[in-house]
Amino acid sequence: MSRTQRAEAQTSERSTALGPDKQGTESCISARQLCDGCSVILSAPGTTASNSGSVELFLESLLYIRGTNCGFCQLVRDAVFEELRLDPTLELNPRSSFKLQWHDTAAPGGRAGFKILGLRSAWIGFGDERKTSSRQLQTDTRRVYIKARLQPVLNIQQVSGWINHCTANHKACLARQDRTFQELFPGLQVLRLIDVQNDCLVETPPASERYVALSYVWGEIRDFTLTQANRQELMQPGTMSKVWKNIPVTIKDAIDLVRTLGLRDLWVDCICLMQNDAEDLNRGLEVMDRIFAQAWFTLVAACGHDANAGLPGVRPGRRKEQILLNMVAPGVSLGVFFGPDAYLRQSIYETRAWTFQVHVISGRILYFVDNQVFFRCQQAKYLETCEDHPNLAITSYLSEGTTRYPLGINQTDHPLGSYSDMLTQYTRRTLKNQSDILWDMAGVMRRFSEKLGSPTIQGMPACALGRSLLFTGQNLHRRNGFPSYSWAGWQGKIQFPAVQRSGEGLELVEWIDWYETPGSGRTSILVLEGPRDIDHTSLLFTCQGLPPDAHAHRRVCKGFDSTSGESMSYPLLSFWTVAIILQVKIFDVFHGYGRLIGKDGVTCGAMVLDQPLPGTESLSAEPFEFVLLSEGSSQLPGAPELDNSLQGTCGYYHVILVVWEGGVAERRGVGTIAKEAIAKGFGDGAIWKEIALG
Incomplete structure (x- = not known):
């Protein structure tokens, strides 16, 4: 049986699962712009959840799709090349046929899409360049969602929507506010924060402050730091503007982002911990995991290799517009998309040992990585490249690498297994100082110790x-x-x-x-x-x-x-x-x-x-x-x-x-x-x- 015959037989078996509206929509696809197999494949989506992912759809080999003019084949080719860029260790046989599966909810963010078997992270999903009404989104949840373009400047309204949606619907993601300052930060006398509204450093003991914690890679950049000599001056309103030119780009962008989001306070290690006072520095390092755990959300700057990489999209001129969709047939647009872990895996940030517990401990993280933005909480993922559906269901992210860990540590019924999984991931990473091997996991170990009722x-x-x-x-x-x-x-x-x-x-x-x-x-x-x-x-x-x-x-x-x-x-x-x-x-x-x-x-x-x-x-x-x-x-x-x-x-x-x-x-x-x-x-x-x- 040929590939086309197999696909046609599979489609015949699934036709009863397609609603009449869906069949009518798919029937308008012009086979003249698609190869025979792909025209059959595009008639397959729309299955019920009961048989999602149960039927394999066949496509030609990489050698074939590299030379074809078929729009869908070219999209698969793009997905393969992007996957290879993100994961150079991937080995593919260019003569083997590709197999695809349609899933209703398994893609990042609980979306529907084609999974290309043999690739680790790539998904192909539907998009629509036409303006889609809120009512249409509610009735077409998860299926048509990829944006036509990614704009050069970050959509702050969308980011605020992610945070607000999580705040209103995911109470377990929020930091606890029912404890005293000393209970939250044992041994810490004050919590220093950058007040982005008054443009200065503040010292505050209250535990109810909403602050954002920045996690980034220093690299070889010599950061502007807090010292005993400049502490008093930095606490004067307007002082941050005076030293603005000395502050690394990533920290500048973080200050601008927090201000634009309507928040007030930002925690950055080099400015909020006194770098030339060993006692003050050690007190802060002892509770650093608690600082990230208590933050309103953590801002992860995973672009580039140092503190001048910045946060692409926060300020104009920092990233280019990206076309996300390909018109593969009249009225049918598709695009390739990845979850945050695919991009994180190839980042310098992700190779560092100390960044591991930032993922584990932070309840909510806003990621800037590979010129894209993602938001992850303990119950859902939000992607900048996707439309936000009003009734998007809460989705588990346990299937995707690093970003599954907060759910694993807080709600796991198998803490020993979860801890061993985390240590396997942690020991892959690079330590700047070998003596920090336990220090960089201290917060994770403390939480598992509490979970198990056992010391380490x-x-x-x-x-x-x-x-x-x-x-x-x-x-x-x-x-x-x-x-x-x-x-x-x-x-x-x-x-x-x-x-x-x-x-x-x-x-x-x-x-x-x-x-x-x-x-x-x-x-x-x-x-x-x-x-x-x-x-x-x-x-x-x-x-x-x-x-x-x-x-x-x-x-x-x-x-x-x-x-x-x-x-x-x-x-x-x-x-x-x-x-x-x-x-x-x-x-x-x-x-x-x-x-x-x-x-x-x-x-x-x-x-x-x-x-x-x-x-x-x-x-x-x-x-x-x-x-x-x-x-x-x-x-x-x-x-x-x-x-x-x-x-x-x-x-x-x-x-x-x-x-x-x-x-x-x-x-x-x-x-x-x-x-x-x-x-x-x-x-x-x-x-x-x-x-x-x-």
Whole structure:
């Protein structure tokens, strides 16, 4: 069956779902301006929600559509090229046919559109160059919405409408106003703001102020900053105009925008925190996440690479008019559009680690990115390129990357899974100072700590230490000043397959009592008690070589005595468990994958190294110590799988590879062994010992 025949058959199946008005409208499309397949495709939209996205529509390959004069094919070509610009890593086979799906509500902002399968973010939607009445919009919600043109100057009325619509309809998006200043900003004496109406700096303790918080990339631009010397002068009305030429363009545009929106106050770090007063600066940095959380909305300047990139569209002459629609057939106009995440992913702003928690913590964000403007709250998205329908339904944005996080952190029923997802995203980003790895996530960690009712230890929830230790990564590098047991102790992208939502991932049995031991090694504090109802007939406590009362020592941790006499800058994790010596034979040096071999010479496990280890470069097997953390019925995701013939018949143990330095164990890899391997250790076999893990 040809592509056209397949499309015609699909359309025939769907014809009963089309209303008579819709069929009449689509029948006027002139097939002479479209190729045969596209003329059929454009008759398909208009399905009911029940079958939206259920039927695939076929289009020719990229090689074909690059040379055709068909208007719809050219639009798909434009979508592909724009996607490649935004995501250069995308790989496409130019000879493969494209497949499209029509969705009623899945596009950004809850819109309808064609999804091009194989592309990550591009959508094709309908537009109308004619003036559309409010009544027409109400009856045609989501279908005809792309504007004909994007004007050079931002439509302030539209932006105000977004904010007002959210304020009136989404109460959960608004910052709380029922707490005192000290409850909102602990330790902060005053909150400094730029008063854009009086053109000066103000210091205010009230918690009811509506202010906008600016988040932007400094770059190499030397910002105008608040100092002890200019503080008093900046608090005089009209002073900002006197130093206007010294202020970076992005901050100038932010001041103009806030003023035009009819608001009064703007928070900018370099002007509202005293840069040459360490005490004042640290007080502000300690509550910076709260400043963004409490803002009326956050203004994200994600254009360009420094503080002079500005906010395109705020002032005339800063961006050009953009044509958004193509007339593909008489009376039928379509355009390509993307949600904010597609543009954010290719921005310098999005690569910075500290910007991550701005997304997570801010209840509402106005984005300026790639010469476009988007507004995102916890319940909807608004796009500058789209008409605003009066009855646009509240829509979830969980399907789109970064901007889903506020909903995830505030309303998730699976905080451990959400936290692990966020850390995976966070560890992809770039740190200016490696020592800021925990600082830049402090606000997120504090909120999850409150959600879980559990403190964090070096960025790991204390209530889930055993699972959190099973993170995986490839080609990682140790980060100085942080422990190897934490994701914070490694540079590189980390994944957390073991910290999953309920009903997913690993089902673990854990037995460990976890103690936190200060870097001095003097005292150990119990932070998480293991379950007391362990089945002592388990292979764990009956394995060959273990004393009969091994489990009785679970509660006792003496800490460690440093052989070097030096203290560490971070706490250790101390615990009792089983240790075993197995050989490691690396079979994939690029990914650090290795097989674990017992004393009988048979493979009994698999692992992934955190970083190359001396002795693992050769093809020969070398012995290393492994520490058991938990048992489960499945292998560890992220590590290489065992061959079917080698899989454990009684389940698995999840282990970490450790090396010892000065009486302290350091993690160097993670993996899975078959339960039977417990009797196949080299040397003294499996032993019960105290581990001080750093």
